Every structure is written in C-alpha cells, then in structure tokens.
Amino acid sequence: MQIHVQRINSFPRFIILYKRDFNRHVSHLLQGFPEKYDLKMTENGRYEIWMQNNYFNPNNIEKETFKMILPPPNITGVLHLGHALTVTIQDILSRWHRMRGYPVTWIPGLDHAGSATQVIVEKMLKKQTNLSKSDMSKDEFLKFVEQWKLEKGDTIRSQLKTLGATLDWSKEFYTLNEDHNISVTEAFIKLYKKELLYRHKTLINWSHALGSTISDIEIENLCVDGKTMLEVPGYDRKVAFGEIAEIAFQIKDSNKKIVVATTRPETLHGDVAIAVHPQDSRYADLIGQDVWHPLREVYVPIIADSLVDRNFGTGAVKITPAHDRLDFIIAQNHKLSSIDVINENGTLTNAAKSFMGLKKFHARSKILSKLSELGALQSMKEHKVMLPLCSRSGDVIELILKEQWFLKCEKMAERAMDAVKTGSLKIDPKSREEEWFDYLQNIKDWCISRQLIWGHRIPAYYATTNGNFGEWIPARSMEEAKRIAQEKYSYKNEIVQDCDVLDTWFSSALLPLTIAGWPNNWSNYKKYYPLTLLETGKDILCFWVARMAMLGLELSNQLPFENILLHGLITDSHGRKMSKSVGNVILPDHVIHGIDFQSIQEETKKTFEAGLIKQQEFKRTVKLYNESLSKGIPECGTDALRMTLCAPHNVKDQTISFNVAECETNKRFLNKIWQACRYVLGVIEKGELIEPAIFSDIDKWILSRLAFMVQNVNEALSTNQFNKAILSMKEFLYHEFCDVYIEATKFVLSNNHKDMDENEINIASHTYTLAKCLEVFLRSFAPVAPYFTDDLYLRLSERLSIFSPGPSIFKTSYPVSKEFQKYRDIDLEEKVREARKIMNPLKMILSYVNKSETQVYIVVKKLEDRLFLEKSLSLIRSGTKIVDIQVRTYQSYKPKPDSIYGKIEPDKFIYLKIKNADKEKQIKQMIVEKRESILKELEDQTNFIRGLRTDKKTDLNKKIKAEAKIKRAINQLESMPMLGEVDFAETNVIKEK
Incomplete structure (x- = not known):
C-alpha cells in the first residue's frame, strides 16, 4: 500500500492512512508500550529511584519553605488506613508545593507511645512466654520493648515508602532519643520555674491493669443499659454491670x-x-x-x-x-x-x-x-450506667486519690484561643473552631505523670534530710539535683529520682520545638519552626494539637504552626468506625498488594495468637471477614488507594467511608488513562510537535476545558479540597478528553478524507492537542498518583517532544492557571455543552442500531435551536461517528407513526431512519422485545416487594436489592429508543404502538 506523507509549513510529519491499514500502523507505533496498566511494573523500585536522586529534600532557597511533620505513628503495630490517609494528604501537598518551586521540609518520626506500647508488649509476652512484667527485671522488660520498637519501626518505614511518602528521612526522629529527652527535660524545668508545674494529691483516672494513671483520651465510655455481664481484665468470670x-x-x-x-x-x-x-x-x-x-x-x-x-x-x-x-x-x-x-x-x-x-x-x-x-x-x-473503660487494656477505670505532677493550663489556653480569634492560627475546617474554644475555655490542669516503665523519666528528685523533711527538685541530672539541694540547704541530702514517667502526650506536644533543635540548637530554628501546616485527625485536636499550641507559645513565645488541617475518621463502607473490637480493620498493605481470603484469616489468627487482640475481638473479626471479604481483596496498588482515600468524599468531613470497590474503580480509571496514552502514541509519529497556527473547534474546546481543569485543581488544592481536585481531573479525563474529544479525533485520524488540505490541518491540530492535554493532565495528576504518572510521563517523553525530557515528572513544574488562560473560550464551551446534550443520548440510542445504515433527524421546536445545532453539527458528527445528521423544526418534519425516536428534552427529539428495510424491521422488533422484557422485570420486582415483610432483617435486605433492580430498569427504559410518534402541534403526547 502507498502511504501519503506530506508536510505543511512548520507542521510535523503526519501519516494519512487508509482505514484498513490504520490498526497495523498503530501496532507499529506502540511497540514497547504495554497493552494495559501493570501496577507492579509501575511501582516496583520507583521510590528507591526518587530517594537516590534526592527528590525529597529542599532545593530552592528563594521561596519560603513549606514545613510539616508527619504525626509520628505509634510503635504499637503497623500502619492502618487512618495513617494512610494522613500520609496521602501530606504527600499530595508536599509534591504540589515542590512542583510549584517551593522547598519542602516534611519530617518523619516514630512515637514511643508509652502505655500503648507497654500494654502490647505485655500481651505478647504473656501469650507467647506466659511471662508477665512482674516476672522479670525492669532492664529485661525494656529489652523486649526495644526489640519490638526496632521491628515495628522497620515495618512502618517500609509502609510509608510503599505509600510514596516523600519524607526527608535524614531528619527522622524518635520521641525517646537523646535529643528529645533533653528537650523534654528542659521543658519540664522551665515550666516548673514559671510556676506552671506543681505536685498535688487529687483524684486521677487509674487503670488497675496498667498500674498507672491515664488521660481522658485513653478512656472509652461504654453505655450499659440494664444488667449486662462483661469481661474485665484480672477476673476469671464476667462481672455484672447495669x-x-x-x-x-x-x-x-x-x-x-x-x-x-x-x-x-x-x-x-x-x-x-x-x-x-x-x-x-x-x-x-x-x-x-x-x-x-x-x-x-x-x-x-x-x-x-x-x-x-x-x-x-x-x-x-x-x-x-x-x-x-x-x-x-x-x-x-x-x-x-x-x-x-x-x-x-x-x-x-x-x-x-x-x-x-x-x-x-x-x-x-x-x-x-x-x-x-x-x-x-x-x-x-x-439501671443505665456509663462505664469508663481503659482503651488500652479494657479495664474499668477507677478514680483514686494520688499525688501527681500537674501542669497549669488556664493562662496557656487563653493564648491559644486568642491566636485563633485574631486569625494568626487558622483551623480548617473552620467548624472545628467551636471544639477548640469549648475545650480551652473549660480546660483543667493536666496530670502529666504516669506509673509506667516505658517513657521519659520525670526529671524531678526528692530530697530528704533524716527522713523528716522533703522537697521535689526538678533538675537535668542527679548531680545537678544534689548541687541545688546542697546550695539551698547547706547540708547533705538523700536524693531519689521520681520513678514515674511523663505522659506521652506531653513529649509529643513538644515535637515542633524538639525537631527545630530547641533548646540547644535553637539558633537555626527558623528552618523548621514554626511549621507551615499541622495536619492530623480531628479526634486529637484537643489532646495533641491544642497542647502543642499552648506549649509552643509558652516556651518559644511563638505559635508552633500557622495552619491546622483536620481530617475525619475512617469508617468502613457501612459507616462503622474501623477498630479491632468491631473486627472491620482493613490494612493499606492488603489493598495495595491484594490478599486472598485464606491469608486474611491466617493473619488475623496470628494477631490473636500473638496476644494483640482478645478472643472476642478475634471471633468478631473472623465473622465480619466471612461476611464482607469472602472473596479477599483485589490488588489495587498505591495510586488507586491514595485516590480512594481522598475522593469522592471530603477529607474534612466527620467520617470518611472507605470502600474497596471504589479502589477497584480508581484502578480502572488509571487503566483508562493508560489506554488514552496508547491511543495518542498510536496516531502520532515520533518527532517534533509544534503548536499549530489554527485549531479546529473541538481542539479549542478541549484546550479550554484543560485550562478550566488546571484552574479548578489549583484552587481546590490551595483550600485542601482534595476531592474537588480529583473529581475535576476525573471529569476532564473521563468525560471530556476520552468520551468526547478522543472519539471526535478518531473521525479524522483513522480515515482518509477528500479534502486533504483541511484534513492535514485538522490532523496537526488534533495531534498537538492530544499530546498537550495528556502532558498537562499527567503533571496535574502527579501529586495524587505519583507512581503511575512518573512511569507514564517518562515513557511518553521518549516518544513525544511536548513532554519534558528528564529523570522524573517531579522535576517538571506544576501547571498553573496563567499558562493556559489563552486557551479559555467560555462561549465555545457553552456551544459544546449544548451539543453534548444531543450527543450523549444520541450515542446511547444509537447503541441499538447500525450506525452506517442510519440517518438521524434532530427535531426541535424553536428556530433558534435549529440554527444553533446546525452550527454544531460538525461537533455532533465527530462525537457520534454519524455523518448523516440533519436538523429539522416541528413544522418541517413529519415522522411516520412507527418511527424510532428518543426524547432529549421536552421540546427536542431524535428520529432514526434505517436505510435497510429488513434491518429496520429487525431493530423495531428488538426494541419491542427489549421494552417488554424490562417492563416484565419491573412488574416482577414490584410484586416481589409487596410480598416481603419489612420487620424482618433478611426481607429488608431483599427489598433494598429489589429496589436497586427497579431503579436500573427505569434507567434502561428512559435511555431506550421508542416506537411511535409525537403530536408536535398539540401536547407532545407520545403515541406508542
């Protein structure tokens, strides 16, 4: 076959092919490009490449650094979906800022987690060795905890890397290391000198199982409505409450x-x-x-x-x-x-x-x-009773009188409230301000001491003389305490350090200060303090975020962060909080890599055998998994998981429902992008792509929509509306670029037309626009789906000159609105919007007939509608692949009584004429049979519902399924073509056969 090759002006070489050889040529152009998205191929090894190329560290000193810390995961176990949400949100913001030229410092760390870790390790030891903490020395027990920390720390780091977190690992911290211990000690001493710390005997929350005081946040109130038998730690039999x-x-x-x-x-x-x-x-x-x-x-x-x-x-x-x-x-x-x-x-x-x-x-x-x-x-x-339970051990909390260390909070709380009132500290969503003020206005002094082994030892020493005098001396060391006592009392004292440790929330509340080097390396603090943003879950606004604000202001006279972003609580697809006690926990690893049902059962059993969940929790988990995950979890990949965590819901909502099925949908979306790239590569020869002087209308339209998407995405990300950003990108790629634009370009790029000059211009316009849209879209999408976009961008940059050459998409710039305003054409968008009102139902109706043998009449009431649609016919023809389309008014079109038609709007109709009489007869028969089948389904499901009992749970579920079938049937009826006619002159009443 002879292939016609022509070059016009500065346009690149384009190949005009006869239709029968198009697929063969496409196959040639796509050599080396996989047929479908393979997430293993995309994700494996890519994070290591990013790290080797030092992509995560600040590299621009001209702009202000964007600073965050990752709320340190507790070393109690592996990361759950709540952690994955936090990581995803922060990583999207980090990548977005980096691509916009801002240096980013995002600091990772691990929290020693005090009582939580001690409880977990004790459970593990009891289950595996039948030893309790009391059966060994303090040092022996701490060795077990340290080994646990090393193992879990490695697992958590691996999980963070799998999630794509672009953290500055060179600044990784651990809340029990020496630097943090120095900061915690210094904070304690300074607060004591400011007369904000005192020791007092009063009522405190006491957990017998832990042998320690606990904070209010570690209490879960259980409502017992009437006599109920409950398991209590330390008791062989259940105890009656209520x-x-x-x-x-x-x-x-x-x-x-x-x-x-x-x-x-x-x-x-x-x-x-x-x-x-x-x-x-x-x-x-x-x-x-x-x-x-x-x-x-x-x-x-x-x-x-x-x-x-x-x-x-x-x-x-x-x-x-x-x-x-x-x-x-x-x-x-x-x-x-x-x-x-x-x-x-x-x-x-x-x-x-x-x-x-x-x-x-x-x-x-x-x-x-x-x-x-x-x-x-x-x-x-x-009697109805509210039972306070220890969230760590399940023990019933007792209030006892005990001498403890307390921190005065009232004055510090006033400063934290004023910061929000004046706007120097911003909380997003703003609705959370009420909780902020309510907590701080009613704040009580904070009990910061804990009777644990694991944690920061309280830097206070009790000095006595002959057993008849005693005083607490906060000091940095035993030697310093002795020196203070000697200077103060001029005689030898007996010195004993407080054996308690500090509440983990106290050391964690100092994190913005400690990572900035306070107090010893404070001269360089501006690199890291204050943070630009503190992002975390809404559930710890008061217990962590507010305390950070109070202590940061008190110890540095400066807010520790400028902005607070709070996300909601992860729930399962039924709206239930994910927790071990409910048995509905899904791990991010299971979604990313996939897991079969048997493996889920085995992992759950191992967790139980390790002593990490109770037998009741184990049974509940097995039961729930049998009901909801009997087919396992399919492999969805990191990028699909990240998309699902951030959309379609708003992360700032109270709760965030997570559905594995949504992950599968997002994985298919990624494959849709992949296929769009295959199409583009299949119609563009390798070579230089230059912006043409003339664009066709459909090209102008998609470039205008591209500009609109870029504007929307940047506005959404700047206001932390990740769902709006992702949905805007999905709308563009799915419903505009693929469904409309690509389909329109196929009309030109896969055929040889008579008007070669016009066709050559259209091909130049289409090919440049196709590549331009993909290139900009991938850069826009990169912070959300980093693995996928990086892999795809590098592949396309080898073939299409419009893609920037380089080692990674993250070395390119993020698309911003001002670059694309020249493409925005609102009038054209309105024109296409109206045309799409015709195209979409027309494509649906045409799915029932043979397009090549079909003539279409669009019948409208108003003359202005006819004139508008006639101007839009080229768009409609390219979008539907139907050449023979005409527009008529009611007066000029007389349908047959048994016409095939579809209703678009109250005064707009589509009529189809099949050129082959036998074919027309077959299609009409098919339409009649299909409609009768759907109507029969509607009748059957309606009668089925009438026979159900709504008071039975099983029947209620059946009713829900039947109603879903009815809804689908109605939608099918509405989208189907009909047989009959419309009396245009009277009331537009359908006369059906």
Whole structure:
C-alpha cells in the first residue's frame, strides 16, 4: 500500500492512512508500550529511584519553605488506613508545593507511645512466654520493648515508602532519643520555674491493669443499659454491670430511715456522708441529722448540696470523696475527709475491714450479701450506667486519690484561643473552631505523670534530710539535683529520682520545638519552626494539637504552626468506625498488594495468637471477614488507594467511608488513562510537535476545558479540597478528553478524507492537542498518583517532544492557571455543552442500531435551536461517528407513526431512519422485545416487594436489592429508543404502538 506523507509549513510529519491499514500502523507505533496498566511494573523500585536522586529534600532557597511533620505513628503495630490517609494528604501537598518551586521540609518520626506500647508488649509476652512484667527485671522488660520498637519501626518505614511518602528521612526522629529527652527535660524545668508545674494529691483516672494513671483520651465510655455481664481484665468470670442498689440507713434517735441509691456498693466503706438536694422536700426535715452506716459502723451526717441530682435513684446519694469526682467536690465544699477504700491493684484497703484484700468486683457481691443479712439492702434494680473503660487494656477505670505532677493550663489556653480569634492560627475546617474554644475555655490542669516503665523519666528528685523533711527538685541530672539541694540547704541530702514517667502526650506536644533543635540548637530554628501546616485527625485536636499550641507559645513565645488541617475518621463502607473490637480493620498493605481470603484469616489468627487482640475481638473479626471479604481483596496498588482515600468524599468531613470497590474503580480509571496514552502514541509519529497556527473547534474546546481543569485543581488544592481536585481531573479525563474529544479525533485520524488540505490541518491540530492535554493532565495528576504518572510521563517523553525530557515528572513544574488562560473560550464551551446534550443520548440510542445504515433527524421546536445545532453539527458528527445528521423544526418534519425516536428534552427529539428495510424491521422488533422484557422485570420486582415483610432483617435486605433492580430498569427504559410518534402541534403526547 502507498502511504501519503506530506508536510505543511512548520507542521510535523503526519501519516494519512487508509482505514484498513490504520490498526497495523498503530501496532507499529506502540511497540514497547504495554497493552494495559501493570501496577507492579509501575511501582516496583520507583521510590528507591526518587530517594537516590534526592527528590525529597529542599532545593530552592528563594521561596519560603513549606514545613510539616508527619504525626509520628505509634510503635504499637503497623500502619492502618487512618495513617494512610494522613500520609496521602501530606504527600499530595508536599509534591504540589515542590512542583510549584517551593522547598519542602516534611519530617518523619516514630512515637514511643508509652502505655500503648507497654500494654502490647505485655500481651505478647504473656501469650507467647506466659511471662508477665512482674516476672522479670525492669532492664529485661525494656529489652523486649526495644526489640519490638526496632521491628515495628522497620515495618512502618517500609509502609510509608510503599505509600510514596516523600519524607526527608535524614531528619527522622524518635520521641525517646537523646535529643528529645533533653528537650523534654528542659521543658519540664522551665515550666516548673514559671510556676506552671506543681505536685498535688487529687483524684486521677487509674487503670488497675496498667498500674498507672491515664488521660481522658485513653478512656472509652461504654453505655450499659440494664444488667449486662462483661469481661474485665484480672477476673476469671464476667462481672455484672447495669444495676443499682437501694440501701437503707437508720436515722439516729429515730424510727425513720433514708434510702440511698448507688451503682457502686464496693465503695461503701469510703462513705463520709449522705447528701440530698437542699430543695428536695422529701428530705428537708432530715438535713443535719446523722445516720448509722451499717458497714462502717459509725454515724455519718446528712448534708445538703445543690450539686446532688434529685432525679438519680432515690434522690439521696452516698458521698465517697476518694472515688468519685462529684463526691470529691461536695466533700471539699463541706470540709469532709476522704477515705481510700480501693488500692492501686484493685483490691480493697484495710478501711473495708473484713473485706480487705478482695478484688473490688468480688467484694461487691459479698458486700451486697452482707447488707442483705443486716436488712439494709432494700432492692436491686436494673439501671443505665456509663462505664469508663481503659482503651488500652479494657479495664474499668477507677478514680483514686494520688499525688501527681500537674501542669497549669488556664493562662496557656487563653493564648491559644486568642491566636485563633485574631486569625494568626487558622483551623480548617473552620467548624472545628467551636471544639477548640469549648475545650480551652473549660480546660483543667493536666496530670502529666504516669506509673509506667516505658517513657521519659520525670526529671524531678526528692530530697530528704533524716527522713523528716522533703522537697521535689526538678533538675537535668542527679548531680545537678544534689548541687541545688546542697546550695539551698547547706547540708547533705538523700536524693531519689521520681520513678514515674511523663505522659506521652506531653513529649509529643513538644515535637515542633524538639525537631527545630530547641533548646540547644535553637539558633537555626527558623528552618523548621514554626511549621507551615499541622495536619492530623480531628479526634486529637484537643489532646495533641491544642497542647502543642499552648506549649509552643509558652516556651518559644511563638505559635508552633500557622495552619491546622483536620481530617475525619475512617469508617468502613457501612459507616462503622474501623477498630479491632468491631473486627472491620482493613490494612493499606492488603489493598495495595491484594490478599486472598485464606491469608486474611491466617493473619488475623496470628494477631490473636500473638496476644494483640482478645478472643472476642478475634471471633468478631473472623465473622465480619466471612461476611464482607469472602472473596479477599483485589490488588489495587498505591495510586488507586491514595485516590480512594481522598475522593469522592471530603477529607474534612466527620467520617470518611472507605470502600474497596471504589479502589477497584480508581484502578480502572488509571487503566483508562493508560489506554488514552496508547491511543495518542498510536496516531502520532515520533518527532517534533509544534503548536499549530489554527485549531479546529473541538481542539479549542478541549484546550479550554484543560485550562478550566488546571484552574479548578489549583484552587481546590490551595483550600485542601482534595476531592474537588480529583473529581475535576476525573471529569476532564473521563468525560471530556476520552468520551468526547478522543472519539471526535478518531473521525479524522483513522480515515482518509477528500479534502486533504483541511484534513492535514485538522490532523496537526488534533495531534498537538492530544499530546498537550495528556502532558498537562499527567503533571496535574502527579501529586495524587505519583507512581503511575512518573512511569507514564517518562515513557511518553521518549516518544513525544511536548513532554519534558528528564529523570522524573517531579522535576517538571506544576501547571498553573496563567499558562493556559489563552486557551479559555467560555462561549465555545457553552456551544459544546449544548451539543453534548444531543450527543450523549444520541450515542446511547444509537447503541441499538447500525450506525452506517442510519440517518438521524434532530427535531426541535424553536428556530433558534435549529440554527444553533446546525452550527454544531460538525461537533455532533465527530462525537457520534454519524455523518448523516440533519436538523429539522416541528413544522418541517413529519415522522411516520412507527418511527424510532428518543426524547432529549421536552421540546427536542431524535428520529432514526434505517436505510435497510429488513434491518429496520429487525431493530423495531428488538426494541419491542427489549421494552417488554424490562417492563416484565419491573412488574416482577414490584410484586416481589409487596410480598416481603419489612420487620424482618433478611426481607429488608431483599427489598433494598429489589429496589436497586427497579431503579436500573427505569434507567434502561428512559435511555431506550421508542416506537411511535409525537403530536408536535398539540401536547407532545407520545403515541406508542
């Protein structure tokens, strides 16, 4: 065959082919380019190349550095989808800023995670060796923890690299290393000198299982509505909760009794009073009298206090200051003493007399039996109880009186609030400001000491002389503490360091300072402080972010970050929070690499056997996986996972639903891009691509839409609306570039037309525009899908001159609006938008007929509509591949009674005329049969629903499926061609056969 080759002006060489040889030539041009997207080929080894080429480190000193830290993952285990979301958001922002020419410092690290890590290691040891922490020395236990940290640290780093995180690994930190310990010690001492730190005995949250105080964030409140048996750590049998006891107390020198309601009979030996509300008429005459306590065997007073809830129980409550916050306050109001009745190990103290040494919940049943014997127990009733549980161990939290270190927060909180009020600190989304103010306005002093082995040892030393004098001395070392004591008291002291450690949140709250070198290397701090952005989950706004702001302002007199971005909580596809206790956790590794059902089961079993989840959690997980992941999880790759985490939902929403099916959809989207690139390579000869002097209308349109996409994406990324950025790119690539533009170019590029000069110009316009759109799109998409775009860009740069040569797409610049404003043509976009209203339903209707034998009439009511559409016919023809299309008004077109037609809008119709009479008859019969089949399906599903019972869960699920089938059937009917005619002159009523 002879191939016609021609060069016009400065246009590159283009090959005009006869249709029968087009595919053969395309095959030649696509040699070496894989047929489909292969994520292993795309992702394997690419991260190492980025690191070797030092792509992650700052390299532009002219612009201000964009600074972030990765919230350090706890070394308790592997990264979950919540971590993956954080990494993806921050990496998109990092890559976007780098490609725009800004130096980026994004610092990784690991958090020692205090109690969480200690609990995990203890569980593992108990399960694997049957040893507990008490069976070994402190140093032996710490060796196990350190080994755990090394293993988990390596796993976490590997996961971060797989996710594509462009972190500056040269600045990696660990919250227990020497530099951080120096900063933590210095912060403690400075805060003490500012009189913000003090030691005080008060009520604290105590976990018997941990043997430590815990913070409010580590408590999960469980609502128990009525009598419920629950497992409690340290107990062989389940314990009953959700009951309230009514106990009668005899009034002194009277026949009367007062009945007190309590959900905690195990604390009765700590009672110091009975309290009622001063305005409760039931007890007005009893206030000030004494009652006989049947267990303590002493008289206690009846007091009145407005803090008493008259609607709780009988309205009379026992006051146990050592184990209840409200009781503690009431006791202080009335100058009552406190009695400790529960030890730190969960047993009763000697104040409980004969019950001393019993575990508190064992003692509960025995105390109730004793009260019954004494005739004091009036009744036991079911009662709604809010049970505070330790999130680490599952233990029921006890409030106990204990001396601890506290940090005064009120003044620091005021400064953090003012920063948001004045706008110097911005929170995104703004709706979170209410939570910020609510927390800081009602802030309490912060208990920062923990009774753990693992953590930063509190840098405070107790100095005593002959056992009769003592004082706490914060110091950097034992030697410094001794020197201070000697200088202060002029005699030798006995010095002992506090054996407790600091709350992990305290050391973590100092991170912006410590990574900047505070306090020793503070001279260079501006490189790293303040951070440009602090991005993290909404659930730790108060417990981490607010505390960072407070301590940063207090210790450096400067905010530690300028902007806060908060993302929502990851849930499963049913909206449930992902957690081990629910059994619905999906790991990012499983989505990236895929995993079969058997392997999921085996991994879950190993986690259980290692002691990391309870048997109940294990059973629940197995059950849920059997229901939802029986086919396993397909291999989706990192880029599809990143897309799914950031779209279609807004990451700033309260919850972010994650669906594996969406990952599969995004993987197909990546393959769609791949196929678009194959098409472009198949129609463009290797050579120089020069922007043509003349563009066809369809080229002008897609370039205008490209400019619009670039503008939208940059605006979306600048406001942290990742879903809008991704959806804008999807809309362009899927529905405009592929569905409309590529299909339109095929009309010219795969055929030989009579008008060679016009065709040559169109080919020059099409080929340049095809390459231009792909090149700009890939650069725009690069921060979201780094592996995919880098691989594809390098492949295309070898063949298409419009692609910048170089080692990586990340060495190119990010597309910005001003570069593409010259292409924007809003009037043309409107013209094409109207044409697409015709094209889309027309393509759907034409899927039922043979295009080559079809004549199309577009029938409209208004003359102006006819004139507009006639001007748009070239676009419609190129987009639908139908040459024989005409536009008519109602007056000039008379359809046959059995015409094939489709309705576009109330006053716009499409009529099809099949040139082959036999073919027309077959198609009409097919349309009739298809419509009858769909109508039968509608009738069957409707009758099926009528026969279901909505009160049954199984029937409700069947109803949902049936309704989905009905919806699909209706959509099919609406998109199908019909047989009949429209009475244009009257009411446009369809007359169907």
